[in-house]
Amino acid sequence: MGSKGSVLIIEDSPAVGMLLAEFMRKLGYEDIKTAESGHAGISLFKEMVQKDITPLIFLDYNLPDSTANSIMSQILPIKPFTKIIIETANGKEEDSIKEVIGLGAYHYLQKPIHFNEVEKIITILEEEESYLEKKSKQPELPKDDDIDEEKIVEHINFILKTTHQISLNKIIQILGFSNDFIETYLKKLENEGKIVQLDNKKEIACNQCDSIRTSQVFYCPNCKGSNFKLGKLIEHYDCGNISEENTYQNDACPNCKKEIKALGVDYRVMQNHYTCNDCNEFFPEISTSYICLKCENKFKLEDARWKSSMNYKVVNTK
Incomplete structure (x- = not known):
């Protein structure tokens, strides 16, 4: 099995870091680096980026010197498409899941870590990367009435396979176009019990390119640093x-x-x-702004656009 890419594990438990690294080697990942603090993790990430390497990151939610939102606020402005898997000891409540995904994380792992869950996430990630590579080599899906419905069905089924909940706007954004067939097919899946309509979802959109693929960036109110x-x-x-x-x-x-x-x-x-950690000031709340993960535009909440659409919960897409 050939090497599949680079991995950066930011985890303060040496035992967990070692076991995770060993498991990723079994999955074919050979270039693996570990850090036991947020500071060391950020330094390693910057070194890898300088070598034109964007690693898959496993990030502990709470570290002795930092938090996940601090580290992600430093990573995503450098490489917006970095895949980050959060390791969280929080319960599996919906709010906890929304929080880590809302920060821009690709996925999350519940502690204690079960390696069959790691394998499931990595399998989905690899399938997604293979799919996107294949999609990039194909001509764009047509935007008029002469559409390839079979191809759209294939795209939507794959999107639903990789998520628990998703909005219509996000599906449209991933597909790259909008037409009536998309909603018709989603209605069919709903009638088959494979997805369930939830309430309308209001999502922040970039005020420059209108993309809803954004991430919150947190920073110190005093020095504007994210450490x-x-x-x-x-x-x-x-x-x-x-x-x-x-x-x-x-x-x-x-x-x-x-x-x-x-x-x-x-x-x-x-x-x-x-x-x-930079200016030693303390504060009960941190300041926030947003970064667009599509065009890398940075904007404040008051300058954001808002887009609403139906939100769907995935029940079964087989």
Whole structure:
């Protein structure tokens, strides 16, 4: 089996990283690099890009020095088409799934990782890449009434095979054109119980090319950098020091060295605050903008366009 490309694993557990790397080698991926921190992962990614390599990335949702949204906010502006698979310990609730996919991730893996799930995702990814390569060599699907319905059915079935939910606008965008047959075929699938209509979905669109393939970019409100981490801060009332929880060793303030004893009297805990690794400022919320993964245009939410269409849940596309 020949080498299938490059892989970058950003995972703070050496054991998980090693097992994942070994499994990817079994699947035919030979150029595999690992990093145990967000900083090291970003450095390796930039080195690979300089060599004209865009790796498939496995990214731990929470790292000691960074978070997934911080790392993705640094990666996607460099290479918008990078495939990122998030490893998340969060529950399989719909909101958790929407969050990681909404960040621009290709897919997600539930921890503890089951390697049969990894193989399923990699199989879909490889099929998609093969399909897109084949599609790029074919003439564009016609946009008038003289359409190849069989070819459209093939395209739509493949799109539905690789997703759990998808909007009509996204299907149209992937196909590259719109006509009545698309909705007619989706109605047929609905009648067969293979897809289910959900509510209309309102999606952010690029204000330059109108694409809905966008990703949120997060950055520090102070220095505009995207290198930050999420954690708890402790404020010591006596001296006014505010720093990360892990800086209070043995319950002693890192600034004045006094022991903190009573919560609410000596100190308070500031939950879910972001700390910028570049300027060391902390903040309860991070600033956001958007990047178009098609034309690479960057824009703010207030400048975005909005597109609505029916959203579908995939039940069975076999």
